[in-house]
Amino acid sequence: MSIRPDLFCAAAYTALFLAAVVQSRRYSWLLAAVFCWLLAGSAGAWLLPGFLSPFSVFFLYMPQVYIAPACLLFLLLYGRSTAGGAYCETAVRPLPVLFASSCVAMALSHALVLFLAWQAWPTGLAPRLLPALGGLSLLHPAYWLSMQILLMAVSALHGKFNGQPGSAFSIHRIQAGLLLALVAQAAYIATVIFPRLTL
Incomplete structure (x- = not known):
């Protein structure tokens, strides 16, 4: 029996989240x-x-939808601003902070683009873009997993260059992740609008 790649990526993403929860020991995050x-x-x-239930395959494809609000809650509850206010400390190991901040950046960027496409409905390219962007945001766990790992790596390098501890996050780091995610979505939109360019 072969394992579907998308479900494998969704399971890998969930496993990464669980590893972050275990390292943080903040089990309210999981709850x-x-x-x-x-x-x-x-x-x-x-x-x-x-047709649908919490255990339907449809809902198993999109763990990021449930994890992203929990990540935002994690950062709000456990982040403590430093004396200078340049960044926030969480008093946990680096993986939970990197995971939570990059997940929030991804979620915000996708929510922003979906909102803009929805605002333009039904004019222009919105009828083509909205279903494609919705599918990218919800039903492509391979994209979400790979993009978030990239954002985690960039965020870790950003913090290291700025002399911030691994357990810290900042608005600037989340903004940088948001911009990178917007670039990735722009590239995807280009393939939807101009499919011949990808051939």
């Missing part, structure tokens, strides 16, 4: 993500009874 998952699953079961 928040589970709550978001059950909430989304219950909403799906209410909208399409008999």
Whole structure:
């Protein structure tokens, strides 16, 4: 029996999140993500009874949807501003901070682009872009996993060059991640608008 690559990437992303939770020992972070998952699953079961449930494959494809709000909550609850206010300390190991801040940056960038496309509906390219961007945001765990690992690496280098501890994050680092994610989405949009250029 072969494993579908997208489900494998979704499982790998969830495993990375669980590793970050274990390292942080902030299990309320995990509980928040589970709550978001059950909430989304219950909403799906209410909208399409008999077709959707929290354990449906559809919901297993998008762990980032449940994890991103929990990551924002983690940063808000456990981040403590330093005396200079240049960055926030979390008193945990680097992996949880890198994961949470990069996940928030990814989620914000996708929410921004989806909102702009929705605002333009139904004019221009919005009818083509909105479904494509929605699919990229929700149903492509391989993209989300690889892009977030890239953002984590960039964020770690950014903090090292600025002399910040590994357990720290800053608005500037999240903004840098957001911009990189916007660039990735712009490249994806270009392939949707001009598919012949990718041939």
